[in-house]
Amino acid sequence: PERLDRKVGTTLYTVAPSAGRRALGADATVGQHTPLLLSYRNLFKDPVYLLAFAIDAKHDIHWLYPAYLSANEDPAAVKLPPGPGEVAMAESVVLDRPAPGVLRVITIISRTQDRVSSIERLAPVDLQLASLQSRWPNAAIKELPLNLVEIK
Numbered sequence: 001p002e003r004l005d006r007k008v009g010t011t012l013y014t015v016a017p018s019a020g021r022r023a024l025g026a027d028a029t030v031g032q033h034t035p036l037l038l039s040y041r042n043l044f045k046d047p048v049y050l051l052a053f054a055i056d057a058k059h060d061i062h063w064l065y066p067a068y069l070s071a072n073e074d075p076a077a078v079k080l081p082p083g084p085g086e087v088a089m090a091e092s093v094v095l096d097r098p099a100p101g102v103l104r105v106i107t108i109i110s111r112t113q114d115r116v117s118s119i120e121r122l123a124p125v126d127l128q129l130a131s132l133q134s135r136w137p138n139a140a141i142k143e144l145p146l147n148l149v150e151i152k
Contacts, residue, residue, distance in 0.1 A: 005140035007043035010107045015092045031151040035092040042080045049077035051108045057101025059124045064093045074117045103148040110139040
């Protein structure tokens with residue numbers, strides 16, 4: 001099968017009423033309460049599925065997409081329909097009290113619709129990029145390290 005990372009991808013943006021959307025690069029600095037918005041591209045003929053989450057300096061997981069609001073839920077990965085270009089997710093996300101320091105935003109795009117529990121049950125060592133890549137060898141996995149600062 002054709003490699004996913006050749007035809008799918010994501011871009012993370014900050015969203016501000018005054019400044020609009022701003023794409024984030026590695027090691028960009030963002031405030032704890034900054035709204036984040038993910039966009040994607042899927043140039044395949046079929047849908048693919050997205051799990052997007054962030055791991056803060058205390059190793060806590062914060063979900064971007066799908067929304068994960070209650071421990072008794074186990075939402076499925078978000079379906080990303082095919083299309084000719086970049087598509088922004090419908091909603092931006094503000095993380096719930098992330099610890100300041102390095103914030104690792106991880107996206108996993110796969111042909112299978114995994115659930116939040118496939119990530120939540122992993123130990124911190126299993127959430128490192130190399131471990132995720134060996135666990136999902138056919139997925140397109142990307143990590144974006146950010147510098148998260150506390151804004152009083």
